[in-house]
Amino acid sequence: MFCYQCEQTAKGQACTKIGVCGKQSDVAALQDLLTHLLKGLSQVATEGRRVGVQDREVDVFTCEALFSTLTNVNFDPEDIVRFINKTVKLREALKADVKAAGGSVDFGDGPAAFQPAASQAEMVAQGEQVNFDKDPEPDADIRSLKHTVIFGLRGVAAYIDHAQILGREDESVYGAVHEILADTVRTDLSLNDWVARTLKVGEVNIRAMELLDEANTGTYGHPVPTKVPLGHRKGKAILVSGHDLKDLEELLKQTEGKGIDVYTHGEMLPCHGYPELKKYEHLYGHYGTAWQNQAKEFSQFPGAILMTTNCIQKPQDAYKDNIFTSGVVGWPGVPHIADRDFTPVIQRALELPGFTEDEDKGSVMVGFARNTVLGVADKVIEAVKSGAIRHFFLVAGCDGAKPGRNYYTEFVEKVPQDCVVLTLACGKFRFFDKDLGTIGGLPRLMDVGQCNDAYSAVQIALALAKAFDVDVNQLPLSLVLSWYEQKAVAILLSLFHLGIKDIRLGPSLPAFISPNVLKVLVENFDVKPISTPDEDLKAILAA
Template sequence: MFCYQCEQAAKGEGCTRIGVCGKQPDVAALQDLLIHALKGLSLYAVEGRKVGVEDHEADVFTCQALFSTLTNVNFDPESLVKLVTQAVELRDALKAKVKAAGGKTDFSQDAANFKPADNLEGLLAQAEKVGLKSDPTIDPDILSLQHTLLFGIKGIAAYADHAQILGQEDNSVYAFLHEGLAATLNKELGLNDWLGLVLKCGEVNLRTMELLDAGNTGTYGHPVPTRVPLGPKKGKAILVSGHDLKDMAELLKQTEGKGINIYTHGEMLPTHGYPELKKYPHFYGHYGTAWQNQQKEFAQFPGAILMTTNCIQKPQGSYIDNIFTTGLVEWPGVPHVTNKDFSAVIKRALELPGFPEDVPGKEVMVGFGRNTILGVADKVIEAVKNKDIRHFFLVAGCDGAKPGRNYYTEFVEKVPKDCVVLTLACGKFRFFDKDLGTISGLPRLMDVGQCNDAYSAIQVAIALSKAFNVGVNELPLSMILSWYEQKAVAILLTLLHLGIKDIRLGPSLPAFTTPNVLDILVKNFDIKPISTPDQDLKAILG
């Protein structure tokens, strides 16, 4: 086993015995084999597009399969075996179509021709030959860029899957996923070729986030500022974690009139701001904080728990009978909901005691998407011109359990009172309930949304740059980012594609980034690791 796709890789180098995320060696191996199979499928998909052959089923499957290999998504070896088999079946069907259309099909690469073994032992033996570090002849810097591309592609696939579920697709996104995967089999590409592909990955991710934004806002309305209670309400309860808005919408419909209150956990918090979701009176509040605290928080929740998309950790015995997965999330032995039928989740919630009484608590504000912020752009511009607002900080990204993330709490606490903090993704749970007050009637802390809502933050920055007639890098705006998994990699590549410089990244730099690749990023984009809040604030503000 070798895996270093997330920030918590063991010793900052890579997990070799068991994943810090809880991934067992057989699961890691099967995920490697699935990526291998997808590379073979991608060779034929690329050739197919040259001769007018497109396979929508293979396109959608590629996104789903890639998403299944993200950190904290699919831990079920039986499910992964099925995905490997399906990838090869789709590959062979696509190969036949391409051949019939006169396209090239005589590939010599193993990924284009391999046949899965008929038992788990054989599959694991095959996987040993195709892992991340299985080819020692590859130049380390090229391998670093290959893996940066691969992990960025995984992030794109996650967002593309969410968007496709809501009816938003773009063939150019699918085409790039296949282009990027197939490129990893091309030994003729040099360092500049890989740099180009990495930046293109950022460009395609921007389009993908745009699709997802259109799906979310087109279906559920643009988020509006909304107060969300953190204290629970008396009654039966269901807790929803992950990212998927459609799962939330379907659950809200199915629980109407059943006396069950719905709570969000983790990155589902921003869903309270969507008009078509907040209209349900039993969509009540938020419970808990970020994904890495779920084992403690879920154990104390007196209702059913639904995990959508990524973020699941090994369920503990205290709540193993109360948790369900859906979508691409799977854990061995945990009931999996299909076809958006949440009757089993509802049944379990009604069996459990729920909260015995109302517990008063804090409230937090969500709903500061681009429509909300740009709706008061004139106030923002005036406040900047009048020097009421000196600087904007986007303090955003993933949270995690690794030491060093208290930096972000301290940073926000020390941001001067004439500055505004924008935040998104689960990194905000380090400071989301702090009252930073207001400037010129505007909150000093604004929650832009989930990680994919980086699209909203980018649109705000572009709009402000046009209003002030300066480039984005000349705005009084600094990005202080935390990363954990592959969607964060895709977002970072998007920012680099847009030419945004002087990004501070932490709590540690990716293990898959070699010193030479880091040097390229520093020279071209002035990207840098976080230091201390005091030092970074002084460097930014003077």
């Protein structure tokens, strides 16, 4: 096993026996084999586009399969084996179509010709020979960028999958994913070529996030400021975690009138701000905090639990009979909802006691996505010009369990009273319930949404830059980011593509970034590792 795609990788280097996330070595090997085969499928798909052959099933499947290899998504080896076998089946069928159209299907003995073994155990052995540590690329910096590209594409694939589920697609995005993934097989690309492809991933991700934004707002309306209870009320209950708005909508429809309250967990919190979701009166409140606290929080939840998209951890005995998965999420032995028929979840919720009494734990505000913030842009601009608002901080990203993330809590607590904090993704759970007050009627803490809503934050920054007639790097805006998994990698590459500089990143830097690549990032984009809140605030506000 060799896995170093997430921030919490063992000793800051790599997980080599078992993943810190709980991933077993056999699953890691199968995911490496799947990634290897997807490269070959992308080679065929890229050649297919050259001769006018395009297969939507291949496009959608490639992104779904890549998404399954993201951190904390699928831990079920049987699921990964099914992905592997389908990859080969689609590849061979596409080869026949491409050949018939006059294309070349001779890709040598690489991943486009690789045949997986018949048994799972043999597949594991094959996967161990194609993991990231076995990459034959001799140049450490090229290898670093190549791996960054693959991890970034995994994040892009997640956004594409989310958008596709709600009916938003772009053929050019699928084509770009295939082309870039196919390039990871090549041995003739220079360091500069790989720098360009890394930035290309960021460019493609912007379009993927735009599609997702269109999908979410086009289906459920633009989020509006909404007060969300953090307590609970007496009654049966279902908890929904992850990111999938469609799953939540279907569950709300199926539970309507059944006396069951639906609560959000983790990244589902911003769903309360969408008009087409908040209209359901039994979408009551938010329970718990970020993904890494689920073992404790889920053990205390007296209802059924649905895990959508990513963020699952090993289910504990206290709730293993109450948890279900959907979408690409998988855990061995956990019932999977494959068709959005949530009858088993509902039945389990009705069997469990639910909350026996009401409890008020206060509330938080959500719904400050781009439409809301830009709707009061005149007030924001006036507040900046008058000096009421001195600076904006985007304190955003992923949360995690490793020490060092208290930095973000302390940073927000120490942000001066004449500054505004924008936040998104699960990193906000370090400070989401803090009352920072207001400036000129505007909240000093604004929740932009999920990590999936990073497009909103980018659009806010670009719109303010246009309003002030300055480059975005000249705005009184600083990005203080925490990263954990591959969607965060994709977002960071998008910021690089946009030329956004002076980003503070933590709690530690990626293990897959070589010293020379880090030097390039520092020189070209002024990326800085976080230090202490006091030192960073002093440096930012003195600039």
